[in-house]
Amino acid sequence: EKIFMRIVADINVLISGLLWLGPSHAILQLAEEHKLTLCLSPSISEELCQVLDRPKFSRRIRMCGSSTEELIAGLYKFALLFPDKDIPLVVKDDPDDNKIIACAFTCDAQYLVTGDPHLLNLKQYGAISIITPRKFLTILNHTQ
Numbered sequence: 001e002k003i004f005m006r007i008v009a010d011i012n013v014l015i016s017g018l019l020w021l022g023p024s025h026a027i028l029q030l031a032e033e034h035k036l037t038l039c040l041s042p043s044i045s046e047e048l049c050q051v052l053d054r055p056k057f058s059r060r061i062r063m064c065g066s067s068t069e070e071l072i073a074g075l076y077k078f079a080l081l082f083p084d085k086d087i088p089l090v091v092k093d094d095p096d097d098n099k100i101i102a103c104a105f106t107c108d109a110q111y112l113v114t115g116d117p118h119l120l121n122l123k124q125y126g127a128i129s130i131i132t133p134r135k136f137l138t139i140l141n142h143t144q
Contacts (some may be wrong), residue, residue: 004037005140006080008104010097010114011047013133018052018071019060023133027113030140031078038079039107043099045072045081082107090125094118104128111136 009017009027017024031038052061052068061067066074084099085106091097097118104112105126112130114120122130131139 004034005111006037006039006107006109007031007111007113007136008039008044008100008107008109009133010100010112010116010119011044011051012115013113014044014048014075015051015057016115016133018075019057019064023137024113026137027133028075034078036140038075039082039103039109040075040079041082041084041099041103041106043084044103045075047096047099048072048075080107090122091118101125101128111139 009024013024013027016022017028028038030036049068049072052071061071082103083106085102087098087102087105089095089098090101097116100112100114100119105128109128112119112125112128113133113136114130115132119130120132124130
């Protein structure tokens with residue numbers, strides 16, 4: 001039984017990966033192909049739903065021939081769900097980011113993949129490396 005690398009992707013990476021092609025999409029595809037494990041928590045899913053429901057994404061979701069519910073259900077097919085746990089506040093400037101770090105900590109992720117400057121500035125949380133989707137793909141290509 002191969003143990004796959006665990007990662008947590010922040011909301012922007014998930015949305016970008018669900019609705020557009022590019023590095024974030026490539027990461028979701030790898031998760032779907034079971035080449036890595038994407039970890040989610042209820043609070044990440046909840047925020048993802050709220051953000052996907054914003055008017056600015058509705059046209060794009062329709063263009064993809066999908067709905068918010070379908071997109072989330074699609075993620076649930078291959079993502080692992082971990083319970084929400086409280087951790088000390090890490091990102092003072094953006095407390096919303098804390099749930100992303102909490103999930104990465106709870107599921108023992110190796111990487112937190114994000115484009116968020118608040119998170120990227122941390123670089124590391126415990127054993128978790130915090131990097132951009134593009135950098136993550138580069139690292140992955142070198143470890144295969």
